[in-house]
Amino acid sequence: MSSTYDRGTVESFGRWQEFSAGMWAWILHKFTGWILIGYLFTHIAVLSTATQSPEMYTDTLQGLEALLVVRFLEIGLLAVAVFHILNGIRLLMVDLGVGLESQHKSFYASLILTAIIALASIPTFLGGMF
């Protein structure tokens, strides 16, 4: 056979508009997972430097909470964690072979639930800022 042509990753992110529910669920699950890992290390780093004295701990936290961007990031973190949990439950069902024919519905359901919970948390997280 003469030379063939390798089209490379035709089905890469360039085709995101054609991704199916299962593919989006996979991408978002990875994405949120990495964010949670990143957050975990930041969390440990910040808190471990703040635990030298009770006053320092209070100062650090109050300083962080005074920043509007931190409040918004907290809402984002909640959304990320909630989605990861809900989709994790979905994946558990998939692993157990329960309801595989409605896996796309459970993905949309976890997105909607995430949105509702994140929106409902806004008054709590942004309380006292404005």
Added chain:
Amino acid sequence: MSTQVKEQTEVDEEEQVSPGERRREKKRQLQREREQEILDAVDEAEQTVELKIFRFDPEVADKQEPRFDSFTVPFHRGMTVLDALIFARDKYDSSLTFRHSCRQAVCGSDALFINGRQRLACKTQMGELDWPVRVEPLPHQDVVKDLVVDMEHFYDQMHAVEPYFDPDELPDGELEAQTQSPENREKIKLSTRCIWCGACMSSCNIAAGDNKYLGPAAINKAYRFAMDEREGSDKKADRLRIIEQEHGVWRCQTQFSCTEVCPKDIPLTEHIQELKREAVKSNLKFW
């Protein structure tokens, strides 16, 4: 004598136009007729559809760099993508190359990437697609020419799971059927539908990045035999050993791409997941 002379003059007249010239003129005439035929067909049709087809041929100078060619094809109700491709090949460009055979979604030859999705050309209605219709060879496989891809790797993976029935014992009588319970038949029914078209393998993101991954089709094939009750337990253990290796079922990350594109509606992800559970069960020991 007189007849001979007459023949001679005829030859003289014909020699004025050389045979090659006559042949070329006839060919041009045919070509004009054919072009007119296409124009008429396109004119007569109430609707025409534009096809954008991937072209590549390492042996033709201006096709070495892949490109898309457009073809205008008369549309009729019930027309499949394969019908349109056949029209384009027969009427416009006889060098347009694609695999097809049975035209009824059984042979599995014409899995193509149509409007960004793996589909069987013969099973896809033109009317159900967005126009213009974009036809490409299956992604993640090397293109040999136009819409033809190299399926060798796919077949290697299929053969790797030993896709043949291998029972411990045969029925006593030579002509006796080897029966299976209706429940067991029902269980493996969908997995037997595979037509080896390669659409699932091409849609799988994991298979694209991991050449050793068995892929959905091969695992489904393994499922078909591992779940067959007529095979012995040793054979089943053998099959599970192939399935549960590093590049077997555990590569599947349940993106459901294969299940979405399978033209025979085989619940591939479900079968892979069931084999994962089988693999765990056969390895877990609580004593």
